[in-house]
Amino acid sequence: MKNYRFRFLGLLLILLAVWLLNISLGSVTIPFTATLSALFGQSVEHTSWEYIIYNYRLPKAITAILVGGGLALSGLLMQTLFRNPLAGPFVLGISSGASLGAAILLMGSTLLGGFLFSDFSLVIAASIGSFLVLLVVLLVANRIRDTMALLIIGLMFGSITSAIVSVLAYFSSAEQLQRFIFWSYGSVGHLSWNQNWMLGGIVLLGTILSILSIKSLNAFLLGENYAQSLGVNLKRSRLTIIIATGMLAGSITAFAGPIAFVGLAVPHLTRQIFNTMEHRTLVPAVFLYGAILMLFCDTIAQLPSSAKVLPINAITSLVGAPVVIWLLVRKRKMLF
Amino acid sequence: MQKEVVIAKNLAVGYKSKKVARNIDFVLQQGEFCAIVGVNGIGKSTLLRTLASLQPCLEGKITINQIALKAYSFSKLAQKIALVLTEPVATKNLTVRELVALGRQPYTNWLGNLSEPDKSQIALSLKTFQLESLQSRKCFELSDGQLQRVLIAKAMAQDTSIILLDEPTTHLDLSHKVQIFKLLQKLAHEHKKTILFTTHEIDLAIQLCDKMLILNGADNPFGEPCELIEKGCFSNLFPSEMVTFDVKTGSFRVKK
Structure with missing residues (x-):
């Protein structure tokens, strides 16, 4: 294994820089020195600045790190498990499951008798949705050895979900539809400290499971038969990897909405810097890179010094899609 | 014995x-x-x-x-039997050394870190198959024959x-x-x-x-090649109107 210490140090420094940039920029202009002194617990000229930084910008930056890192990591897990460069958290149907849960809550609540609506019930509905889809995928995974079949089943779940969502959309009011559409734009800016703790806990668990899977992930690079011949318990390893992905992608989509392209593009971008398939290097590198990209995209989405906020999903797609095309054109084929 | x-x-x-x-x-x-x-x-x-x-x-x-x-168990069997299949390895973006090193998985710790004995076993496998000069090449750069040698070297590194x-x-x-x-x-x-x-x-x-x-779909004879030739086991392996087995040279001839 090559020594990538300097590149990791570089990534950490960039992460720190983007994090500071993200916190110091926003719709209200706060001088950089004031931001710094607020972060170090010193008094600031205006108490409103302190309030904005502590209760709005800092939790938002933390959410962005968790969302970017977690989605990128789940993308890496999927790409290795399916040995397919185009796999990502969307492909397994996890994100569509969350969308389905959110859609039923936001647009079908009149059908269900209309229960109390809050931000938290949205999180619960989306989690249940992604968890149910994951459960079905797990059941299928135990019966079918072939991961390509699993991939296609995940895609089919996506189609079923979007079909149900459009039926629901047809029957719902304009206001309900608007709510759902806003959720589907994705956002990292509305999480409270408590919600951040919860998301952080789940992302941490998913990351630990990923780290425990590093050895079997490396074996999966050769294919499932070779992996088994190297002593990997296929069923158990696949289960661990799928559960880790479900925890990462499911919880993130539940809290921040479906955020496209981070899971797909970041593993490829990371391999531009770390030219290796070794997961001991890739797992931490992909997490860092995802966090950096998400903080960067969020900084753009905030449109510094204006009161408007762009949908984060649009920004990640605008950044992610050209990157994938560029990689394809330059390398001719997507090396996995 | x-x-x-x-x-x-x-x-x-x-x-x-x-x-x-x-x-x-x-x-x-x-x-x-x-x-x-x-x-x-x-x-x-x-x-x-x-x-x-x-x-x-x-x-x-x-x-x-x-x-x-x-x-x-899977992990114990991996220390007894190494495998080289016809299916291509899923990713060819690994270097020769990385692929051969994967053969040490049955012996490495939970993270897959290579110990000194692991490294010397890998070096021995690379040397046996004359892959030392290729060891930092990516597998997609190799010819079919070289790649086959790498896979066999991986099997040797598995020390089964x-x-x-x-x-x-x-x-x-x-x-x-x-x-x-x-x-x-x-x-x-x-x-x-x-x-x-x-x-x-x-x-x-x-x-x-x-x-x-x-x-052969019937009694499946097993033994030393000479014995099998004497018993005439190769003669009806293929349809006799297509090829015949020449017992003297131990090879097949196309029927003209």
């Missing part, structure tokens, strides 16, 4: 819906170089996959190092008493076929590994193997 490494007794292999081959009996000693031959679809690969525990055996018993195959290979010489030209056969023979005789492989190169197998197993 020689050690009986692989014992197959009254084996039937295939799938639940369809038995592919039955009545398979053979015993392999330590350090023996053995080929499985037969026409397409007779069950050579299925037998190999069954021996590697990639699919369950339908009837009979397989014993590996005096212990039943079924009694092994048995190596199973599925058609290791397909897609190779004659000289590379001979090269792979010779390397495998050397691995069996000098490093005391029991090597069992499927092949369509019957002429080469007759010249170089210690034992051969002929799958």
Whole structure:
């Protein structure tokens, strides 16, 4: 294994820089020195600045790190498990499951008798949705050895979900539809400290499971038969990897909405810097890179010094899609 | 005394819906170089996959190092049997050394860190297969023959008493076929590994193997190549209107 210490140090420094940039920029202009002194617990000229930084910008930056890192990591897990460069958290149907849960809550609540609506019930509905889809995928995974079949089943779940969502959309009011559409734009800016703790806990668990899977992930690079011949318990390893992905992608989509392209593009971008398939290097590198990209995209989405906020999903797609095309054109084929 | 490494007794292999081959009996000693031959679809690969525990055996018993195959866990079996398959490795973006190093997985810790003995085993495998100069190349840069050597080196790095290979010489030209056969023979005789492989190169197998197993859909004869020739086992392997077996030279002739 090559020594990538300097590149990791570089990534950490960039992460720190983007994090500071993200916190110091926003719709209200706060001088950089004031931001710094607020972060170090010193008094600031205006108490409103302190309030904005502590209760709005800092939790938002933390959410962005968790969302970017977690989605990128789940993308890496999927790409290795399916040995397919185009796999990502969307492909397994996890994100569509969350969308389905959110859609039923936001647009079908009149059908269900209309229960109390809050931000938290949205999180619960989306989690249940992604968890149910994951459960079905797990059941299928135990019966079918072939991961390509699993991939296609995940895609089919996506189609079923979007079909149900459009039926629901047809029957719902304009206001309900608007709510759902806003959720589907994705956002990292509305999480409270408590919600951040919860998301952080789940992302941490998913990351630990990923780290425990590093050895079997490396074996999966050769294919499932070779992996088994190297002593990997296929069923158990696949289960661990799928559960880790479900925890990462499911919880993130539940809290921040479906955020496209981070899971797909970041593993490829990371391999531009770390030219290796070794997961001991890739797992931490992909997490860092995802966090950096998400903080960067969020900084753009905030449109510094204006009161408007762009949908984060649009920004990640605008950044992610050209990157994938560029990689394809330059390398001719997507090396996995 | 020689050690009986692989014992197959009254084996039937295939799938639940369809038995592919039955009545398979053979015993392999330590350090023996053995080929499985037969026409397409007779069950050579299925037998190999069954021996590697990639699919369950339908009837009979397989014993590996005096212990039943079924009694092994995946991780214990990985220290006894190494595998080289016909399917291409899923990613060719690994370097030669990284791929060979994966062979050490049954022995490494939970994170897969290589210890000093692991590293020296990898170095030995790379040296044996003359891959030292290629070790930092990516696998997609290699020719078919080089890639096959890398996979066999991975199997050697796995440090098992048995190596199973599925058609290791397909897609190779004659000289590379001979090269792979010779390397495998050397691995069996000098490093005391029991090597069992499927092949369509019957002429080469007759010249170089210690034992051969002929799958013919009936009694599946097993023995030394000379014995099998004397018994006339090769003569009706293929339809006689197409090719005939020349007992004197030990090779097949196309009928004109």
